[in-house]
Amino acid sequence: MADQVLLVIDPQNDYFPEGKYPLWNTGPVLEKMKQAIRTANEKLIPVILVRHEGTENSPFFNPETVGSEIHPEIQKLAPSAPVITKHFADSFEQTHLATLLSELKASELLLCGMMTQNCITHTALSKMAEPYQVTVLKNACTTADAMIHGIAINALSVRTRLIEVEQI
Numbered sequence: 001m002a003d004q005v006l007l008v009i010d011p012q013n014d015y016f017p018e019g020k021y022p023l024w025n026t027g028p029v030l031e032k033m034k035q036a037i038r039t040a041n042e043k044l045i046p047v048i049l050v051r052h053e054g055t056e057n058s059p060f061f062n063p064e065t066v067g068s069e070i071h072p073e074i075q076k077l078a079p080s081a082p083v084i085t086k087h088f089a090d091s092f093e094q095t096h097l098a099t100l101l102s103e104l105k106a107s108e109l110l111l112c113g114m115m116t117q118n119c120i121t122h123t124a125l126s127k128m129a130e131p132y133q134v135t136v137l138k139n140a141c142t143t144a145d146a147m148i149h150g151i152a153i154n155a156l157s158v159r160t161r162l163i164e165v166e167q168i
Contacts, residue, residue, distance in 0.1 A: 004168075005106040006040040008033055008081075009050045009091060009113030009120055011074045014067035020060035023114060024145045030073060032140035033112050036165045037077040043168070046104050047081040049074065050091045052119065089119045092128035101132070108133040110168065112140035117152035124160050135161040137168070 011033055014020045040047050049070055054061040061068045069075075070083065084095050091097050101109070109132045111120055120141050124134045136156055143149045153162065 003106070004040075004043075004045045004108045004110055005101060005104055006036060006045055006047045006110045006112070007050055007091065007097075007123070008037065008047065008074060008078070009111060009123060010052050010115060011049070011071045011113055012051055012061060012067065013069050013071055014060040015114045016071060019067050023142050024149070025142045029114075029140060029142040030071065032137070032165045034073060034077055036110070036112050036137055036140050036168060037074065039165070039168045040110075041077070045110070045168075046106075047078045048084060048097070048100065049078060049081045050084045050086060050097070050113070050119075050123075053085050053087060089115075089122035090126045090128075091119065091123040092126045098128050106132060108135060110135050110137060112137040112165070114142060116141045116143040116149045118143070121152055121156060124156055133161065134159075135163055137165050138162045139164045 015023045016026050037047055051070055052061050053063055053068055084097050086095050111124055124136055138153050
């Protein structure tokens, strides 16, 4: 039975320096995401990887491109983790995430990853997330710049628990 489950949301190549839409602070955030996965592995917390897939006409995350793939350093630390492919900001929307969490008997979701104001926020505040304690690992998330990240974290503080990776 899993109490906590770590969701690593959209750690995809297009968000890193060589990708089509590099985000702010990706080097330090990659290290924090890796630290979260290592801690989860040590504590036997299941890890689920979430990836966004666009359409052929999307500006990034185009199907079957290197940019849409999970960052290799993340994949290396969680080689057997299930991968949820989504097409919306909310990781629950039209995916089997809720079923997987039910099978794991999860009660708390630990969220980290990319686009704090978008995919992290939409997943954290999803109607489907209401049965869970939602915890955002604020130093393992990033977005376009520091200000947008800070605004999103502040907004999430009203409805979610916020911790640092080191507090897992």
